[in-house]
Amino acid sequence: MKCKKCGKRAVTSLRAYRLSLCGDCYLDFYRRLVERSINKYKILKKEEKILLAVSGGKDSSAMASVLSDLGFEFEMLYIDLGIGDYSRESKEKVEELSRILSAKLNVVELKEYGFTIPQVRGRVCSICGNAKRYIMNRFARENGFEVVATGHTAEDIASFYLKNIAGNQQAFAEKLLPRIEPFDAKVVAKARPLFEISEKENMLYTIIKGIPFKSGECPYAPKPEWKEIVYDIELRKPGFTKNFVRGLLNRDRKPMETRYCSICGEISSGEVCSFCKIRMRFSSQSKGF
Amino acid sequence: MKCKKCGKRAVTSLRAYRLSLCGDCYLDFYRRLVERSINKYKILKKEEKILLAVSGGKDSSAMASVLSDLGFEFEMLYIDLGIGDYSRESKEKVEELSRILSAKLNVVELKEYGFTIPQVRGRVCSICGNAKRYIMNRFARENGFEVVATGHTAEDIASFYLKNIAGNQQAFAEKLLPRIEPFDAKVVAKARPLFEISEKENMLYTIIKGIPFKSGECPYAPKPEWKEIVYDIELRKPGFTKNFVRGLLNRDRKPMETRYCSICGEISSGEVCSFCKIRMRFSSQSKGF
Numbered sequence: 238m239k240c241k242k243c244g245k246r247a248v249t250s251l252r253a254y255r256l257s258l259c260g261d262c263y264l265d266f267y268r269r270l271v272e273r274s275i276n277k278y279k280i281l282k283k284e285e286k287i288l289l290a291v292s293g294g295k296d297s298s299a300m301a302s303v304l305s306d307l308g309f310e311f312e313m314l315y316i317d318l319g320i321g322d323y324s325r326e327s328k329e330k331v332e333e334l335s336r337i338l339s340a341k342l343n344v345v346e347l348k349e350y351g352f353t354i355p356q357v358r359g360r361v362c363s364i365c366g367n368a369k370r371y372i373m374n375r376f377a378r379e380n381g382f383e384v385v386a387t388g389h390t391a392e393d394i395a396s397f398y399l400k401n402i403a404g405n406q407q408a409f410a411e412k413l414l415p416r417i418e419p420f421d422a423k424v425v426a427k428a429r430p431l432f433e434i435s436e437k438e439n440m441l442y443t444i445i446k447g448i449p450f451k452s453g454e455c456p457y458a459p460k461p462e463w464k465e466i467v468y469d470i471e472l473r474k475p476g477f478t479k480n481f482v483r484g485l486l487n488r489d490r491k492p493m494e495t496r497y498c499s500i501c502g503e504i505s506s507g508e509v510c511s512f513c514k515i516r517m518r519f520s521s522q523s524k525g526f
Numbered sequence: 527m528k529c530k531k532c533g534k535r536a537v538t539s540l541r542a543y544r545l546s547l548c549g550d551c552y553l554d555f556y557r558r559l560v561e562r563s564i565n566k567y568k569i570l571k572k573e574e575k576i577l578l579a580v581s582g583g584k585d586s587s588a589m590a591s592v593l594s595d596l597g598f599e600f601e602m603l604y605i606d607l608g609i610g611d612y613s614r615e616s617k618e619k620v621e622e623l624s625r626i627l628s629a630k631l632n633v634v635e636l637k638e639y640g641f642t643i644p645q646v647r648g649r650v651c652s653i654c655g656n657a658k659r660y661i662m663n664r665f666a667r668e669n670g671f672e673v674v675a676t677g678h679t680a681e682d683i684a685s686f687y688l689k690n691i692a693g694n695q696q697a698f699a700e701k702l703l704p705r706i707e708p709f710d711a712k713v714v715a716k717a718r719p720l721f722e723i724s725e726k727e728n729m730l731y732t733i734i735k736g737i738p739f740k741s742g743e744c745p746y747a748p749k750p751e752w753k754e755i756v757y758d759i760e761l762r763k764p765g766f767t768k769n770f771v772r773g774l775l776n777r778d779r780k781p782m783e784t785r786y787c788s789i790c791g792e793i794s795s796g797e798v799c800s801f802c803k804i805r806m807r808f809s810s811q812s813k814g815f
Contacts, residue, residue, distance in 0.1 A: 350801075352808035364804055371801040375792060399759075402773040403766050410773075421784045423793045466759050470688075473755060477692050484691040484699075495710045503664060504712045512639075512660040515653055519641035 242266075249441055253476050260445045267442045271303045271434060278415035278486070280428050281386060287311040287428075288343075288382040290373050291334065293327030297388030298334055298450040299439035300431055304386070305338045312341040312382070316372050318365060319346065319353025326451050333449040343380075345372050354457060361457045377425040384416075384426040390436050392471075394429070394482045396463040413485060433482050531555075538730055542765050549734045556731045560592045560723060567704035567775070569717050570675060576600035576717075577632075577671040579662050580623065582616030586677030587623055587739040588728035589720055593675070594627045601630040601671070605661050607654060608635065608642025615740050622738040632669075634661050643746060650746045666714040673705075673715040679725050681760075683718070683771045685752040702774060722771050 238247040240259035247257035251266075258266055275281055281304070289304070291297040291313045301313060315331045317324050328344065335342035347353055347368055357364050377385045394413050401410040415432040419425060431439065443450050470477045497503065498510035505511075527536040529548035536546035540555075547555055564570055570593070578593065580586040580602045590602060604620045606613050617633070624631035636642055636657055646653050666674045683702050690699040704721040708714060720728065732739050759766045786792065787799035794800075 351805045356808065357804075367800050368804070371792065371799070399770075403763065403769045405769060405773045405776065407773060407776045421793055423786070423791075462762065466762060469758065470755055473751065474692065480692045480694060481688075484694045484696060487694065487696045497712070502712075503660065504710055510660070511656050515646075515657070516640045519645060 248445065253479070263441060263445055267438060268303055268306055270438065271430060272307055274415070274433050275307075275430055278432065280415045280430050280432070281309060281384065283309060285383045286381060288373075288377045288380075288385045288425075289313045289340075290369070290385055290387045291315055291331050291342075292388070293330040293334075293451040294388070295443045295450045295452070296390050296431060296436065296439045298330065298448050299442045300386065300388040301334055301338060301340065302446060302448045303442065304430065305340065310340075311386070312343060314343045314345065314373065314376055314385075316369055317344055317346040317348070318368075319348050320355060320456060323451075323453075323456055330449045330451045337449070343376065345376055347372070362459065365457070374423075374425055378423065382425060384428050386428040386430055388431055388439075389429045390431050390439065391433050391478045391482045392436050392464055392467050394432060394485070395478050396461070396467045398481075398485060399466065400463040413482075415486075433479055435478060537734065542768070552730060552734055556727060557592055557595055559727065560719060561596055563704070563722050564596075564719055567721065569704045569719050569721070570598060570673065572598060574672045575670060577662075577666045577669075577674045577714075578602045578629075579658070579674055579676045580604055580620045580631075581677070582619040582623075582740040583677070584732045584739045584741070585679050585720060585725065585728045587619070587737050588731045589675065589677040590623055590627060590629065591735060591737045592731065593719065594629065599629075600675070601632060603632045603634065603662065603665055603674075605658055606633055606635040606637070607657075608637050609644060609745065612740075612742075612745055619738045619740045626738070632665065634665055636661070651748065654746070663712075663714055667712065671714060673717050675717040675719055677720055677728075678718045679720050679728065680722050680767045680771045681725050681753055681756050683721060683774070684767050685750070685756045687770075687774060688755065689752040702771075704775075722768055724767060 238250065238257050239245065240247045240262050241257050242262040242265075243259060245259040245262075248260050249263055250257045256266070281287060287304075287309060289297065289301050289311050291301055293315070301311075304311060313331065313335060315328055317328060331342060334340075350368070350372070354361060354365055354368075373385050373387075376382075398410050398413055401407070401413075415429050417427045442448070467478055494506075496505050496507070498505035498513055499508055500513040501510060503510055503512070509517075527539060527546045528534070529536045529551050530546055531551040531554075532548060534548040534551075537549050538552055539546045545555070570576060576593075576598060578586065578590050578600050580590055582604070590600075593600060602620065602624060604617055606617060620631060623629075639657070639661070643650060643654055662674050662676075665671075687699050687702050690696070690702075704718050706716045731737070756767055783795075785794050785796070787794040787802055788797050789802040790799060792799055792801070798806075
């Protein structure tokens with residue numbers, strides 16, 4: 238299998254794009270993918286003071302690396318949740334990433350706020366998520382950052398959306414956007430530069446580029462049931478995840494222009510209604526228009 | 527297994543409600559389910575002139591029967607699509623239903639409009655859907671009906687929604703409501719009395735009550751891929767389908783009241799923010815609030 242761009246040996250075949258690429262051409266392809274997305278949805282501006290929330294996982298590490306490649310300047314924030322070896326190894330990865338990218342790494346320990354994740358009983362993920370959002374926002378504001386970027390992927394967005402709609406949490410579902418401007422002086426803008434990028438695309442980028450990241454799930458992570466549902470739909474309907482997250486953005490309801498079919502007089506979106514267009518294909522036996 | 531209501535032998539066990547019921551109690555349960563839904567979403571009014579679109583299938587037959595039980599008056603419309611034995615047998619079922627319910631049956635043949643479904647090449651389902659919507663609306667208006675009710679189920683709504691969002695057809699997705707008022711004088715209101723009722727619930731009702739219906743798919747029906755996705759999610763997350771369609775209704779975004787946590791001063795939805803509430807559980811080592 239050869240690279241469609243340069244003819245070298247391909248290392249990956251992207252089904253959704255019908256594209257086989259070698260390592261270098263994939264890196265280039267991925268950068269353009271993220272760049273296009275950032276421009277299209279106005280996710281980040283180069284002149285902003287940007288803070289990247291990094292966990293040491295593949296997605297936020299890919300985000301940091303690609304933003305650096307694209308010429309964005311930023312600092313990084315690692316929140317140490319105090320989860321034993323898992324937190325220690327994750328922190329080592331972001332320290333390595335920080336050296337490679339020459340980007341300043343800030344570390345906040347949840348412990349400073351009086352507790353660590355292993356001490357939490359019940360609803361661990363919800364409490365951890367709340368703590369991370371709180372610390373991210375407070376740290377960013379107190380240190381003069383204008384926007385916090387997180388490594389949420391298309392799969393995260395799609396699975397959050399389904400979960401929240403099914404749980405009657407529309408307010409949360411409505412917040413799943415590539416960028417959210419602050420609604421209050423105490424809130425910093427949030428950005429999701431990988432909003433329409435898939436986990437597989439991030440994974441390929443980190444592996445081909447040799448970006449350090451910690452593999453493996455958080456020991457407290459439950460079975461990612463909603464995400465597995467998204468993976469399954471994607472398997473059956475390739476392209477679903479990206480189309481779905483893009484679909485979430487076009488919520489504006491265009492006021493429908495009321496027109497009437499020039500043939501039958503019924504309501505129509507054009508000069509002739511779709512039903513009459515079909516009828517015109519069949520000449521005989523018509524009831525009359 | 528005994529009926530939870532009357533102690534007789536149960537014929538069905540409803541997992542979502544943790545309820546085992548005998549035949550009579552199930553019929554009663556189903557009627558209340560539909561009645562509550564109609565009242566909650568103001569789907570139909572008794573004083574309206576109602577037209578039911580019936581296909582001979584289990585869902586629209588269940589709709590006609592339960593609306594009759596609930597004291598609604600209506601006429602029915604069967605659209606003969608000219609699909610050989612399938613259409614003939616379906617029509618026999620709605621004729622039988624019409625006699626049982628003493629409800630007038632109107633029949634419109636697609637042939638009168640110049641073609642039948644077997645003559646259509648390509649995009650059969652889309653053309654058939656368009657034709658049915660056209661005929662339903664035109665027949666209803668020309669005959670003085672105020673509302674057309676269709677037998678769409680929770681599974682139909684959920685699968686249409688996912689399909690349309692993934693296909694970037696938000697305009698269609700937004701129309702998936704229990705009732706749509708006319709936006710023009712040529713358009714009749716549309717109602718979906720089974721909006722949050724599942725196919726299984728309709729099936730049980732038709733079988734226990736002995737309502738005539740035609741089983742089997744339309745010979746032109748493609749593999750119902752999106753609906754199978756919904757069935758699969760339901761299997762993994764019992765209750766998903768109903769919760770999802772209900773979730774689609776609460777789209778109003780409440781303006782968020784901006785408050786500040788009385789302990790740390792960060793943004794909060796209540797007097798004390800959730801993060802400080804968690805911190806309060808852990809007394810020692812606090813960074814100070």
